């Protein structure tokens with residue numbers, strides 16, 4: 001019998017990024033007992049890495065902006081597969097959520113008249129991203145952290161949740177271990193909020209941290225919840241490509257927002273060559289107009305570098321494949337050229353993009369105020385996730401809520417930059433509020449010790465196999481290779497079939513994974529525990545991508561390169577059948593109410 | 605162009621430990637953390653190391669590389685002499701958990717004792733404030749802090765004199781400065797800085813500033829102005845002169 005400690009809560013929040021902390025603050029404010037569990041130290045979650053900004057139609061820079069425009073932009077970006085209710089609430093509530101951060105101590109960059117400054121970003125019609133240079137995520141997480149620690153929540157840092165505990169179809173808590181000592185812990189809870197972030201570690205080239213192993217997605221799936229839109233994985237167009245060891249690290253879209261341009265090896269601004277119909281009316285005709293837009297000219301339209309991420313990523317891919325790439329297999333991103341236009345240009349670049357300057361200088365010996373950067377696509381964001389109710393964020397399992405990157409719906413087939421940080425705030429708050437209400441309305445669920453014991457037994461098995469078992473790191477690397485090659489930015493039926501075969505084989509190897517040493521801070525063991533989650537989400541991504549026989553948003557299929565009117569009507573759901581098999585189904589997109597339809601028409 | 609290099613990594617826990625040598629391939633552009641990962645994947649799967657972003661943004665991967673406090677993910681191997689073993693140790697100012705991982709929880713406890721942000725009432729009827737960029741610039745510098753705790757690691761008051769119960773260390777002087785100089789904040793932490801947090805123990809050696817990966821001017825911009833506030837509030841003007849010199 002495995003021993004474990006028990007920490008009961010009314011609301012248990014799994015994850016301490018923007019979504020988890022915002023949820024915990026809200027739940028604690030309503031007077032219930034709140035616990036937060038996170039895999040890393042407090043304040044280190046992925047949210048800390050966000051750079052460009054948080055989207056909210058505050059109209060501080062351009063007074064034509066309002067929630068309707070933001071709503072329409074989000075729906076257009078998501079190719080109308082979005083949960084319209086989430087897109088609506090998000091656009092309406094984001095401004096208040098951002099202002100609230102200021103009341104908690106955040107210090108955003110300012111406009112001349114002393115308000116929160118907003119910048120341009122791909123797919124947003126007006127300058128909309130509140131930001132702090134290029135370290136907006138740090139500002140946000142630190143603000144929530146510093147406010148949160150005084151709001152009465154308990155934080156269990158460096159603990160990993162392994163499974164959800166269920167009571168007759170309702171969630172009853174979570175079970176896991178602390179990474180430091182390897183002790184098991186049970187957190188019984190009346191309501192659980194998943195805020196575990198994304199899945200980017202399933203791919204080889206990724207901007208995501210080690211935590212992004214799809215834990216929340218897999219926990220929910222194994223507990224019987226529905227996953228939605230899993231085929232939509234966002235590849236950010238600009239990651240570092242050189243040196244190899246830093247491949248994938250993000251180069252913020254802010255570089256292009258500040259006037260950075262993409263060129264191929266012939267020096268051509270290739271983005272002007274291919275502008276999708278949906279965006280023709282909003283895109284600059286000339287380089288000059290594009291430049292004026294980045295400098296705040298309200299009559300100018302955006303340069304094609306600021307088209308949606310999926311499109312820019314594919315154009316870069318095309319240039320590289322056509323032999324017009326940069327020496328290390330990317331294209332050139334040039335911000336240094338803006339020195340011709342701006343007085344003290346080099347200083348200006350350093351002030352606007354301090355982390356980018358730092359990052360290239362330190363990791364690649366490149367001075368971005370003098371030379372162009374080499375960039376290429378990198379796995380960045382998961383649109384797909386737990387299917388939730390738009391208002392409450394409750395999943396299909398009573399008492400189980402999800403918010404932030406682990407939840408799906410807001411972004412549809414593709415997310416606009418800046419819409420994630422605002423997502424965390426708006427829906428983190430909602431999840432916290434409704435989870436607290438659920439906890440108040442429902443008594444404690446029963447915890448079944450047998451479930452706990454079987455989870456503990458499974459967790460210890462790798463030690464019994466010892467070093468003779470499969471190496472967890474190797475399995476992880478092999479999975480990353482397969483997903484990158486076979487289910488990446490350009491997809492094909494036969495390759496994805498191959499990927500399913502590879503995943504099945506890796507699963508067999510993962511069942512035989514072996515670990516050396518003991519349970520104290522053992523990275524090998526931690527990696528072994530992540531494997532099953534990564535394999536589950538990889539399978540869901542692949543199966544959903546196979547079923548969707550069209551190209552839309554972030555999914556590009558070489559064998560079905562066009563959008564299909566038929567597929568515009570469906571989302572895709574992944575669910576675990578009683579037998580343990582993964583079932584994939586179509587689900588009709590929910591019809592928009594007339595007034596929202598009209599907004600979309602007006603903004604076309 | 606791969607070459608071999610030797611890494612001498614401290615392995616052990618609170619009860620003690622020793623250095624162990626690992627030889628591994630190194631490629632162009634690699635950082636120390638890449639080498640540690642390679643060793644982990646190929647030779648020592650249970651080697652404990654803390655990291656998250658691998659992009660210098662989260663402040664998790666702090667360690668001492670050839671005796672220098674560094675973020676392992678931002679320290680390139682080509683800046684080190686690879687003809688000698690590369691020595692990697694955990695931070696010394698905090699208790700060991702295992703291998704390169706230390707127990708930094710003290711920092712989180714300290715932060716909680718510092719009085720939180722308390723804004724003045726809003727400037728505008730819609731509940732918002734107006735601030736000029738030049739007034740936030742100064743505090744934004746402090747808010748760049750990624751809580752890597754490298755400055756805590758080198759501060760002799762903590763590292764050698766173990767004054768963890770009385771002294772909050774440079775990271776939290778930066779934090780206190782960010783609050784004290786925040787254009788909207790109305791709280792007063794000056795008495796605490798003097799009595800509870802013993803800012804007087806700091807003798808401006810600037811060791812902390814020199815290791816800060818975010819290049820925060822910890823001593824000149826945060827600690828000295830805070831010391832001045834303490835002096836202004838509690839000591840006479842003449843003494844003031846002596847104290848800051």
Ligand SMILES: Cc1cc2nc3c(=O)[nH]c(=O)nc-3n(C[C@H](O)[C@H](O)[C@H](O)COP(=O)(O)OP(=O)(O)OC[C@H]3O[C@@H](n4cnc5c(N)ncnc54)[C@H](O)[C@@H]3O)c2cc1C
Pocket residue numbers: 014015016017018019020037038039040045046047048049050051052053054055136137159160161162176195196197198207208209211215216250380381403404405406417418419420421422424
């Ligand atoms: C480099 C980069 C730049 C970005 N820039 C922007 C931007 O400018 N604007 C924007 O809107 N978005 C941006 N994004 C996206 C955005 O940062 C993320 O989508 C967002 O931060 C996710 O927040 P979250 O709260 O959902 O999860 P996270 O912040 O990732 O937090 C997840 C939490 O869950 C915990 N967790 C995970 N699994 C477990 C488990 N099994 N047990 C216990 N705890 C667990 C983790 O420890 C962590 O605390 C960027 C992303 C990257 C990678």
Ligand code: SF4
Pocket residue numbers: 758759760761773774805806807808809810811812813823827
């Ligand atoms: S300057 Fe002060 S705080 Fe910084 S290391 Fe020296 S004594 Fe410590």
Ligand code: SF4
Pocket residue numbers: 663748749750751752753754755756774775778815816817818819820822
């Ligand atoms: S002040 Fe600098 S060295 Fe100290 S914790 Fe912050 S970032 Fe690290």
Ligand code: FES
Pocket residue numbers: 654655656657658659660661662663664665666675676677678
């Ligand atoms: S891993 Fe985040 S700073 Fe090094």
